[in-house]
Amino acid sequence: xxxxxxxxxxxxxxxxxxxxxxxxxxxxxxxxxxxxxxxxxxxxxxxxxxxxxxxxxxxxxxxxxxxxxxxxxxxxxxxxxxxxxxxxxxxxxxxxxxxxxxxxxxxxxxxxxxxxxxxxxxxxxxxxxxxxxxxxxxxxxxxxxxxxxxxxxxxxxxxxxxxxxxxxxxxxxxxxxxxxxxxxxxxxxxxxxxxxxxxxxxxxxxxxxxxxxxxxxxxxxxxxxxxxxxxxxxxxxxxxxxxxxxxxxxxxxxxxxxxxxxxxxxxxxxxxxxxxxxxxxxxxxxxxxxxxxxxxxxxxxxxxxxxxxxxxxxxxxxxxxxxxxxxxxxxxx
Numbered sequence: 001x002x003x004x005x006x007x008x009x010x011x012x013x014x015x016x017x018x019x020x021x022x023x024x025x026x027x028x029x030x031x032x033x034x035x036x037x038x039x040x041x042x043x044x045x046x047x048x049x050x051x052x053x054x055x056x057x058x059x060x061x062x063x064x065x066x067x068x069x070x071x072x073x074x075x076x077x078x079x080x081x082x083x084x085x086x087x088x089x090x091x092x093x094x095x096x097x098x099x100x101x102x103x104x105x106x107x108x109x110x111x112x113x114x115x116x117x118x119x120x121x122x123x124x125x126x127x128x129x130x131x132x133x134x135x136x137x138x139x140x141x142x143x144x145x146x147x148x149x150x151x152x153x154x155x156x157x158x159x160x161x162x163x164x165x166x167x168x169x170x171x172x173x174x175x176x177x178x179x180x181x182x183x184x185x186x187x188x189x190x191x192x193x194x195x196x197x198x199x200x201x202x203x204x205x206x207x208x209x210x211x212x213x214x215x216x217x218x219x220x221x222x223x224x225x226x227x228x229x230x231x232x233x234x235x236x237x238x239x240x241x242x243x244x245x246x247x248x249x250x251x252x253x254x255x256x257x258x259x260x261x262x263x264x265x266x267x268x269x270x271x272x273x274x275x276x277x278x279x280x281x282x283x284x285x286x287x288x289x290x291x292x293x294x295x296x297x298x299x300x301x302x303x304x305x306x307x308x309x310x311x312x313x314x315x316x317x318x319x320x321x322x323x324x325x326x327x328x329x330x331x332x333x
């Protein structure tokens with residue numbers, strides 16, 4: 001057999017050592033080879049997410065076998081197909097949930113974690129779908145059980161997660177409240193159909209309980225919000241935790257949970273099994289993609305950065321000034 005030629009990225013972003021945004025640096029890496037049930041995607045755009053920032057800081061390690069490069073979602077073209085893959089062909093355009101490696105020109109992913117680009121959406125917008133769509137649907141609809149007519153509260157309303165959650169909840173017929181920290185952000189929340197609560201000026205517990213309390217709360221803040229969320233829930237309400245920007249530890253009186261018959265739960269996406277993620281992808285294909293194609297659910301993009309400027313994208317994320325998604329342009333689409 002002849003010597004194998006190893007293709008290399010011209011450009012990828014690695015975490016040199018855990019730290020601030022300057023820890024991100026441009027590097028060259030071998031192009032990954034798709035294994036069984038995997039596809040290789042030539043990336044056009046990659047979404048930027050809070051878990052990328054946590055990984056950069058050394059607080060969110062990749063799962064075993066995953067790329068050490070950051071990046072959990074991307075869009076692009078299928079250019080390689082591993083053994084056992086029948087769903088995709090070379091040349092197909094996809095948006096994909098990645099175990100890591102999205103800040104690069106090429107990435108591999110499980111074939112069942114990729115979805116066709118929704119009709120009417122371009123690759124730039126589609127790159128911003130997977131991490132938010134998988135997270136929101138699995139936690140708000142599947143785990144949280146949101147139903148039409150229920151009262152739903154989401155914190156961080158102008159984050160990618162928040163804006164996706166608002167739109168999905170509205171499309172399902174729920175009444176929606178969302179918190180944010182400025183008039184500009186509250187205006188953006190109101191524009192997509194939520195009742196905005198400026199947490200710097202108003203008490204979300206008072207606002208929501210005045211309407212009967214929330215049936216479901218999606219929280220990514222934690223810390224002091226945990227006990228306040230429990231007060232804000234209606235009888236038989238559900239609290240779903242997906243992140244802890246204020247920290248995961250708090251002293252809590254569980255009698256309130258018992259008296260109101262509350263459910264407190266949560267999840268994190270990245271460590272889940274390939275099978276679990278494939279099941280979520282199928283549900284998105286069947287139920288969320290039609291909502292996107294009808295225009296009921298959209299992606300709001302805050303800003304775009306070149307791949308080499310990933311550090312600036314992280315600074316934008318950490319400023320908390322963004323409204324919607326931050327995206328990296330990797331190659332021409």
